[in-house]
Amino acid sequence: MTLNIARWSVRHPWRSLGVWMLLVVAAVALGAGISMKTTTDADYRTGQSGTAARWIDEAGLRAPDSEYVVVTDAAGGPVTGAARSAADALGARLARDPHVRAVAPPVVAPDRTSVLVAATMKQVADDATPDISGLEKAVTQAQERAPGLRFVQTGDTSLNTAINDRVAGDLGAAETISLPITLALMLLVFAALIAAGIPVLLAITSVFATMGLMGPISLIVPMEPTVTSMILLIGMAVGVDYSLFYLKRERQERQRGRGTIDAVEIAAATSGHSIVVSGFAVAVSMVGLYVVGDATFNSLATGALLVVVIAVFGSLTVLPALLSLLGHTVDRPRIPLLWRVSARMQPGAISRRLLGPAMRRPVVALVAGVVVLVGLAAPAVGMKLQTSSLESLPQDLPAVQAMQQISRSYPGDGPTAEVVLRGDDAAALRQRAKVVEGKAVSTGHWKRVADATRQSADGRTLVLTLGSTAAEGSFAAGDAVQQLRSDVLPRAIPDREWAVGGGVASSYDQMEQQSAGLPRVLVFVLGLTLVMMAVTFRSVLIALLTTALNLLSLGAAFGVITLVFQHDWAQSLLHFNSTGGIISWIPIFLFVVLMGLSMDYHVFVLSRVREHVRAGIPPRLAVRQGVQETAGVVTSAAVVMISVFALFATLSMIEMKEMGVGLSVAIALDATVVRLIVLPSALALLGRTAWWPARSTPTAEQHQVTPAPPPLTPTR
Structure with missing residues (x-):
């Protein structure tokens, strides 16, 4: 299938590119015309608390939002009569606001550290946010009139607004920084401007198309506001990965003397097949989020699923078309120093230092790798889950x-x-x-x-x-x-x-729902992944080995975030306050994302090893060559992902830090310990048995691609 798609794209490159641009432009136009419908409070109701909320709404007893102003002495001392007078004046001003229902008399705290002004807002319909702009203006003016006091507003609306603004600012900064970092890493990988720009361009257009389609889709599945960040995170990761797999294989074939068209077709039949399998694996993982039945997970799963499908489609159509049009120009303009270093570096020059000992002593290497992963995973046994609270929010927010x-x-x-x-x-x-x-x-x-x-x-x-x-x-x-x-x-x-x-x-109830959902997600995703790998590689042992390796790397990631965030030793390093637990949605999210992304590398490496096995190369030599040939691509993709994910560890929200550390650690372990030590040593020990019950005798059709005949030129 991938070969046929590539041949059509090569024969009709402009038509292929036109279809892609039409898809992107149409999706963006839809997004501009249909605003994304976001989730409401009712979408998050679950368990007994959800029943209570429904009964309250039915009875018309929903409590209106409240806003508070805390007045303190600017120097930190006890409040005086001046603070009380200022609070009285502010309360009178707030009572005249048309959106305020009532203002309680100011209350001095028993410890005399502050005065509290509480305002009850008028009820608004359909989960709308109360208008607190008048309150904010009044508080600002009160602060200007009394510089010796400190006025801070908080409450249902203002606190949510402050948090949302901080999250949006953090994510915006991370997104802005991630793009130049990704482009710079691609320049290091390809040492040529055009080749480096293609993966970034394909990933960005996939993200734009997905974000545009979120508008009409949200009419069916309401979207969490942060879904756009999830789309960018996953879209950039898989889009760059898939392009790397394809472009690297096409370049390798050209370096072996193949023509451009033949190189593209071989890349389509090999790396293109890996892209489809990897994309399906990511999709399976994301579908697992629906099992939880949570509004946030439903929207995140929808966005991630769509961006993966679009990225796979673009990789199979746009890349062959571009490569056939560009030919050798794809390696222009070259970056002189980097190009010379890249040309002289043999495939696997760095990876063979880890791979060599693993292949010479596979038992020792396997045991050592497993011990490292199990040791890192051990702290996860004591993981405690909790929901977000005031203590887990950025403590610098007034x-x-x-x-x-x-x-x-x-x-x-x-x-x-x-x-x-x-x-x-x-x-x-x-x-x-x-x-x-x-x-x-x-x-x-x-x-x-x-x-x-x-x-x-x-x-x-x-x-x-x-x-x-x-x-x-x-x-x-x-x-x-x-x-x-x-x-x-x-x-x-x-x-x-x-x-x-x-x-x-x-x-x-939210924490209980997510805690109960984790085992269901584990069974669902692992079960489907096991079946998918068994069908793809026609091997029961490969499927079982894949599951075991995924569990080891995931366990290690869970152990690291437990060790880092459940204790206080890393607080000053990562600038957070430990709450003694892990935010309850993090383990589920990490599991599905890491299962999907790690399968990219796994399928890519195994496919290359299987190519050599089917070509009749002895299993241990096939493992060595397959891993060495793919190590550079895997390492490059991993470095891109780690660089992007590590940015999230610098954000102010603790759950973002947990996500960034967990993803970065898991990808780093997966690309090194798992792919260069545990997987090769396990395959070396299993030998031909690893591919049971698939046929080990190759046929010409299984490992060679016959170039398509040129199109016939009509005669007059």
């Missing part, structure tokens, strides 16, 4: 600092849970709510809050708000929610409908 101060200094404010009670007797519901509140507070995990209950107009639904003594997303808060559901409520109201929701319970 809105985060203010919210933390509110939690510490004001006993009635901070994270809460909402107990929703339903029944036919309104008075009985109120009585039951008092019983639940008393029993919950007696556990020591919950505290009373002002205006704790609100009841629907028909009296059939009541919401009891409980303040949490633990931070939202913490292990203690999760234990408190579990105790409330399994012990306190069943004993207090056994014969009533109830559900525990609110921020604290929602974070707990």
